[in-house]
Amino acid sequence: MKMLSHRGTIVLRTLLAAVAALILTLTACDEFISRNDADHLRELEKNTYVLRKDVDIEGKKLNRGERVKIVITGVREWIKVHVYPARADALKAERYLVLYLFPDDFPDGRFSMKYFEEQLDAVAAAVGGEGPAKRAGK
Numbered sequence: 001m002k003m004l005s006h007r008g009t010i011v012l013r014t015l016l017a018a019v020a021a022l023i024l025t026l027t028a029c030d031e032f033i034s035r036n037d038a039d040h041l042r043e044l045e046k047n048t049y050v051l052r053k054d055v056d057i058e059g060k061k062l063n064r065g066e067r068v069k070i071v072i073t074g075v076r077e078w079i080k081v082h083v084y085p086a087r088a089d090a091l092k093a094e095r096y097l098v099l100y101l102f103p104d105d106f107p108d109g110r111f112s113m114k115y116f117e118e119q120l121d122a123v124a125a126a127v128g129g130e131g132p133a134k135r136a137g138k
Helices: 007-033 035-044 115-124
Strands: 049-051 056-058 060-062 067-075 078-085 096-101 125-127
Touching: 035 115, 056 096, 078 115, 096 115, 096 125, 115 125
Parallel strands: none
Antiparallel strands: 049 067, 049 125, 056 060, 067 078, 078 096
16 A cells, blocks of 8 residues: 655645534534525535735735635634635635634624625625625615
8 A cells, every 4th residue: 555645645634624624514503504504605615706805814915806715614603714716726725714703793693694795795706796785786
């Protein structure tokens, strides 16, 4: 049996961490995020987005107008949105935290898809999609 290279080990660990995060998200979302909303969040991750503002974290930068993909994770205490360049491999790309919301951030302390989409749309707009402002007729 052939041993994994150092890079292969890193990719495998990253993949395992992503699977663990997904399982945690799916099992923990029920308390803060309904199953229907969790399904909708997974659908949002399939889109490509364009950044509405520059993202600069520890000297690493993504520029306004750059196409990105999103990764949404959530548990009963918070929901986070990370972005990474759309051209990058999802498992190898560096991710940048662009949205971090707590129950207190939502109206009535309960998850609201409308509010979440408005916050996401302020950071990154779906390519070819209709953001909340457009759907509301604004």
